[in-house]
Amino acid sequence: MTQRALIVGLGIGGMSAAIALKRQGWMPVIIERAPERRKGGYFIGLRDEGKNAASALGVLDVMEKRTPENIRFWDVRKDGTRRRIADLTQETNAPIAVLRGDIEEALWSGVEGKVDVRFSTVSVAIVNGAMQAQVKLQTEGGGETTETYDLVIGADGVRSTVRKLVFGPDEAFFHSIGTMLCAFPLARPVEGFEAGDGLMVADVKRTLTVFPLEGRPSTALFSYRTRNPERASRKDPLSTLRQIFSDLDVGGLIPKALEDLGTMDDFLFDSVQMVKMPRWSRGRVLLLGALAGMLGGQVLGDAFAACPQDVDSALKMFEARMRPFIRKHQRFIALRSQLFVPSNRFSLWGRRVLWQILLRSRKYCSRKSA
Template sequence: MPGKRAAGVSRRGQRPLRRPRPPRRLHILGFLSGRPTPHKMKDTAMSERNPMDKNTTSRQRALVVGLGISGITSALRLHRAGWDVVVLEKAPERRRGGYFLALFGAGLAAAERLGFADAVSNRVAPESVSYDVDRTGRRRRGVGYADVFPGSRLTVRGDIEDAAFTALPDEVEIRYSTVPVALDQYLDGVDVEIRDLTTETTTVERFDLVVGADGLRSTVRRLAFEPEPSPIRRLNYMIAVYGLPEPVPGYRPQDGLTMAEAGRSVWVFPFADRPPSVLFSYRTDDVDAEFTRPAIDSLRAAYGAEPTGSTLGWLLDQFEKAPDHLFDSTEQVHLDHWYRGRVVLVGDAAWCLTLYSGMGASAGLAGADLLGTMLERHPHDVPRALQDWEAHLRPFIDYHLGSGVSQRGFLTPGNRAELLLRSVMIRLGRLPIAGRLLAKTRAKSTRMKSLDIAAAAA
């Protein structure tokens, strides 16, 4: 696997990246509202621009912002489609590790086509047993990972990123400690002002396509889609995730645990080859207030003043001791369109399904794969390719945005009524006839999670 590279060096060995001389800035705003149409962009002839703006190769040039799952996969797929690709990453090096996630058929199909599915391990613990537990220590057979996310591969974010990154060809240029600071759109390209955070210098480069894969709080979305109102919608739930150093006392390494109460829950997910991971999830009426104090203080307040019991108390203590953790609010992104002219958003920057859907990684992989398919179909008409890409992908994403809300009640009941409904559904699921009926109601969800969206659009 390729090693880490310092900021400002390319994948091709350790030579410095080629930095173009700064061209004369072209000031124009494009695509401020509505579906992109040609009359909203300046049609500037090449003769009117600085000659340095002109590409010296017949291959089209794409800029991908973000080196997560969606960004790496977009870069890989665009290169396969015949594009020259540059990737910008704000961090000084590639991020490592990451927490558990589910990878469904939709994402696996994309990974298989791109050649790295076999490198994504399935970490489901063999002979795993899951228990519903309460604060007093009582336990009974409960629902586990396979019940919540059936038909998926349990893995961690780092496994997918490592596999996709290893598949990247050396021709893909990666620039660390580098961010976009301005976008100027034209009919035939996008001028991007790029800042090197190490040297504090800026250059302007032209690209035929810009892909924003830079997450929930996307810089590309802000640059290309403002002044629209914020597309981020809060679900008013918080999550905290961390890895345990050892199994939960009194349980085997392959055992899973769930403690579900009104407005809060805690899940312990076991793995085949590493200690379990823990997910805290709880409802809040004031998301901003949750960030005004240490995460452990917010967790202890959310899980109440009543006695925690030995298991919950131990899990909270381990969170406080953990060397790293994720603590964040759950938010979705809702946009009328995911592209403006030659700028397109992929993954959390475009939709952010939240972990309650279980489809974040799979949708990012599928969306990136489909983007390459549409650009191959319309190699000389980027706006048409993006239009068709969104038309094919929109129903798929809209469905999973909805499931991210509906499935939240099972993972974390919002109130006593949802807690009671969850309990009834679990008990009915154990009965032969009722279980089969419930399986039929989940058939569409299973089908949508396994849909090979790029193949369906072919």
């Protein structure tokens, strides 16, 4: 008999899982809280794992790619002087620059008309059994139904409701790294820089990074460190950033970027949370970590290809394949966060030296291969 999966969340993780499960003969149903697709989002660097997963899911070729041809990155100092640094999009496993919406659009092409997608629908209760799970679904008008599935997949983001319903409250799993992010598209090119130029303004506990994109406005990413990110995420981003960056002008660059934020309806303002769990599945409920994106869906599909009728073994295989990847990322997250938002003067200095070393080693390698 055809196995049915309920996927909660029509994001990158949810659509990837739906495509992968459908290929393995499952019948996925996706529910999404929003009344329509959430197409937004800004710069994302697609690394090898993401590229390979997109390729395995059959969406890499239809995905818009936005790495500028003449890309250069600059470290811009407080006084407005600049120094060329290693180019972020040419790190060891050369990420492709895309917008989150490009990934969403590509995955939607694999879902539209092939998977039952129900908007304005949420899960309000889950009875998790050994062989099946019963889910109470609620639609916007208040209508409720209870449906039975062979597998329920929580792909509903960092603040997952499925996790709260089945595993426990956020606080049990959240590990804050004390950083806030605000991403949005700049309304105009950065004065004095060329198309394809990316830049980083770094100071202790606060940074602005501008990611250039081909054919689209650059993404501005403000980051700052705070002791209480949950409280910070409830504040107004513009006035908060104006206050935090008030004494950092950088030749007018910071105030102009904040002026652009003031004209935007659409921006991402959130704390960076690491979700740590000893297991990602319980009974017939699986959480697709927000970190894993397309890779989570691909690995789930591989696990069901290896264990077609054995959900328990497939979930064990998923866990075994994903755990080392997630562990590696979480181990380096503190270091990465120092690269993005240095917490003290020593980190700020170390970060500058590192970018310079990367630039020199890249020049050396390209001379050797020429």
